[in-house]
Amino acid sequence: MKIKRVVLASRPGNDREPVEENFRLEELTLSEELTEGQVLARTLFLSVDPYLRCRMNEDTGTDYIGPWKISEVLDSGGIGVVEESRTSQFTAGDFITSFNWPWQTKCILNGDSLQKLDPSLVDGHISNYLGAVGLTGLTALIGIKEKGHVIPGANQTMVVSGAAGACGSLAGQIGRILGCSNIVGICGTEQKCKLLVSDLGFDSAVNYKEYGLDEKLRACCPNGVDVYFDNVGGEISDKVIHQMNQNSHIILCGQISQYNKDVSYPPPLHAETAAILKQRNITRERFLVLTYADQHNSAIVQLSQWIKTGKLKVKETTVHGLENTAGAFLSMMAGGNIGKQIVQVSE
């Protein structure tokens, strides 16, 4: 059977923006012979995520995720449908997912590496398992619960950077559900700012690409910032941290503004920012959603209920075709997405 796949053609270098030429689309023949325990699956959806940027480097700088190899097929979170099965775990027609789904139109996978998905939990919106009821939603919910110290009724102000993205668009809404009274988003376009306020219930939103982030933030946060959901790091975070209150909390979710730089994770803070953290007793602990596997199932049920009851709105940006997967990744890294960036590989 002829299939298509995407491989890593070259590395961008630790301190450069990735480009299309780093990826290559190939056609090859896939043997259809399954051995015991395997399934043949057709890829439906792929997830493109900021953490994949470190997999383009020779050394990812982390111990929980390895680098992609040159000329080998790439992988990320994905969803497919079983076409043939030689394991009792799955039958043809089952929806299945893996954190390491190959960027391939069809693939042979070991049943042990897969989880079966329940379409009823997402009202048939299977791609939500890569976003709002997948790792992204889990990151927003568990991140806020574990590191946000949200106290219902305490009139807390939450600021979210990367607010119109996959994690950020959910984090602001979840902050509200869990009890924050003032939700402020920071993102990169006017269109995104408008959507956060008019559609997702943020109280206000600021475009960081325009002049005056400090003043605009101060106007949106007259009582200072109590909880900061940080997706971006760098200068934006320095400005938010300057406005944080005594004993406030940072959810250190990600630092995307630094991912094309040759720095360790989390990147070192400016001395002045580090001093503020100390003086004001601001917590900023590293957060990694994969560490909280014991909470994943219950959090998925919670997220699904909020979505079904309309409390949590889900945004996705979808591109079609495996050949556009690399482009979708590059676009997401440059802010081309609203909500979760998804690649639909087949119907």
Ligand code: NDP
């Ligand atoms: P998003 O959907 O938020 O996409 C990335 C967004 O980042 C873009 O849309 C863009 O929006 C913004 N961005 C890109 N470059 C910059 C920059 N230089 N400065 C400010 N904003 C920038 O991605 P995710 O929701 O998947 O991930 C968000 C963050 O969460 C990432 O840092 C990621 O690493 C982290 N993460 C952490 C996890 C954990 O366990 N801790 C798990 C999952 C994700 P804009 O138009 O606003 O610039």
